[in-house]
Amino acid sequence: MSHFSNSLIAWYEIHKRDLPWRHTENPYYIWVSEIMLQQTQAQTVIPYYNRFIETLPTLKDLAFAEEDLILKLWEGLGYYSRVRNMKKTAQYILENYNGIFPNRYEDLIKLTGIGEYTAGAILSIAYHQKWSAIDGNVSRVLARYFGFKKDITLNTSKKMLTDLNHTLLEDERPHLYTQAMIELGATLCTKHNPKCDLCPVSAMCVAKKENLQSVLPVKAKAKAKTEKHFITFILQDENNQYLVQKVEDNLLKGLYLLPQVESDGLSYAIESLMDQGIEIYYTEPLKSYKHVFTHLVWSMDVYFGKCKNSDSLTKIDHFNHIPMATAHKQIIHKEKHYGND
Template sequence: MVTSGIEKKFSKELINWYLRNKRELPWRETVDPYPIWLSEIILQQTRVQQGLPYYFSFLKHFPTVNDLANASEKQILSLWQGLGYYSRARNLHKTAQLVVSDYAGSFPDTYINLLKLKGVGPYTAAAIASFAFKEQVAVVDGNVYRVLTRIFGIYEDITLNTTKKVIAELAQKLVPQKLPDIYNQAIMEFGAMHCTPANPNCSTCPFARSCVANAAGDQKILPIKTKAKAKQERFFNYFMVRCGDEVLMKERGSNDIWQGLFEFLLFETKKKTSFSGILKIVPLIPEKNIQAEYGPYKHILSHQILHATFYSVEVTKKQFAAIKKEYALEEVNIREITATPKPVLITKYLKAHKF
C-alpha cells in the first residue's frame, strides 16, 4: 500500500470536491438522528432514487421515533414492500421501540452506544454518530472501500478480515477533527458519483496524479474481492385460490427472509415443473378450477434466483373451506390485498393483472 503525502491533503480536497458536486438529499439537511437513521436503514442495499420515496413515506406516516415504535409490524412491512431484505424493516421497528423504552425517545449520541441498537452495525453507527453528533469516526461502506483501495493502492482481498482492518484503520486516520460529518458524506458521495465501479471519471479526479490505481491502470481490478458463489435457483408455484371476493393467503413464519409477509398457497419444486406435474401435488384443486397460468416471474435476491409461476383458481365455498383447512391458510378480502404486506413477487403479479 502506498500512502505518500496524499494523506495530509486528502480530506481537504475531498471536502472541496463534495461542496462543488454534492447531490441535495433531504437527510443531509438535518442533524436529527431519527431521519438520518431512517435514511441509512432504507438505503442499505438500495439505490438512492429507489429509496427516496420510501424515506418520505415513512416520515409522513411516522414523523417521530415514537410514532414508529407505536406502529404495528404489519403497517411497517406494508410500507416496506418492494425494498426487500425485510429483516431491515423488522429491526427498524425493534430499534424504534428500544429507543423509546430504554432511551426515553432520544437516540444514543455516541458510536459505541449506537452499536447497541438492533440492526445498527459499525457503518450505520458511524454514519449517525458523525452526521448527527459530529463524532470523529469513519464510515466504511462499499464506496469507501473502492475509493481507498484505488487511491492508496490496497491490493489485498477486501473480503479478508486482515484487509478490512487495514482499510478501517486508514479510514479512521483520514477523518478530520473538524467537519467529520461533511468528510464522511464526501467520501461516500465521491465513490457513488465519481470513483464509480465500472467507469470512474479519472480525467477530472482531484486525486488523479496521486492515485495508485490510475497510475497503474488498475481501476478495473480494484478493489479485489473473492468471487461470490453461484446463486441458488428456486422454483415457486403459487395458487391464488379465490371464492368471490375472498382469497387464501398464508403468513411466512419466523426465521424466514419474508417473515411477516403474506403469500398465496405455495408449492416449491426443485426445477421448473410442467402443468401436469403441478396438478399431481395439489390434489384438492381440480384442473377445471384453474382459470389461468401466469409467468414465470423472475426475482433476484442476494444469494438466490426465484422463478415463480402463478395459477389463478376459482373454487366453490366447500372447496375453499377444505383448502383453507388443509394448508392452514387465512382469508383476505380482495379489496384489502393491496395493503397486505407481501413479497415483491406477489406484488408484481397483482399489478400485472390489475388487482
C-alpha cells in the same frame, strides 16, 4: 488536517447531490436514511424515505406502529428484517434511553440492525463525532487511492481500511468527510468507468497512476444461485375473496405471498393445499414467471384457481392494502384481468 480531506470536502460542497436526508441532522431521520441505504442506491431510497418520515415523524411513532404498516412502507425495498429491527430498536430506545437517540459508539453498536458502518455514519453525520464509516463506496475509494490489493471483504482488510481511513479523516468536519467519501464513490469513483478527470484527489491516487482502476478493489466472486420451482395460485373462494398467506420463515418474513407449493406438477400442489384445508375445484393455467433473489431464483408456474370457503388462509378483497412480496406483486399486476388490482 490533510490536503486530501480539504480537497475532497471542497469538491463535495460544490457537487453534492440534493438528497432529502441531507436537509436534517435529526438522529432519528439520519438513522432511517442509513438503514434504507444499506445495499440500496440513493435514488431508490428517496421516495421511501419521504413517505416513511411523513407517516412516522418521530421515533415514538415507529415504536408504536403496526408491523403490517411498517412493512407496507418498506414494500419493494427488500431486506425486510431492516424495518422489523428498526421497530424493535425504536422500542428499546424509548424504554432504555427515554426516547433520546444514543450518541456513544458502545451504545449504538448494541442496537439490533446497527453495525459498524451505521454506527459510524450516525456518529459522524448526526453528531459530528470523528468516527470512520466504511461502506462499499468508501472501501472502493480507499482501495484505489492507496493501491490496496487484498480482498476487501476479508475481516483483516476491513480493519486495515479503517486504519487507512483514519489517516485521512480530519477532526473538525467528520460529518462532511464521511458524506464526501461516499459521494465520491457513488458519483465519480464508480465500479465501472470512473471519472478520474473530475476527481478532486486523483493526483496522488495509486490506481490512477498505475492504471489499476478496473482491477481495484479486489473482491471474492459471488456464489452461484440455487433455483426452486413452485406452483403458484391466484386463488379465489366462493365469495370471490382472494387468499394470501403471511410468511413466517426468514425469507420475506412478515410479508404476504400468494398460495404456492414447491412442486413440479399441479396435482401434487393441489393435494398439498388440500392437506392445509384448501379445497381447489377449478384451475386454469396462466404464465410462468421467474424472480431472482440474492442467493436464490424462484421459477413459478402460475394458475388461476377457485376454492371452497376456508379459514386456513388470510382472505382479502384486493392486494393493495397488505405488504406483498415483489415476486408475487408483479404476477398480480401482470394478471390483473383476473379482477385484482
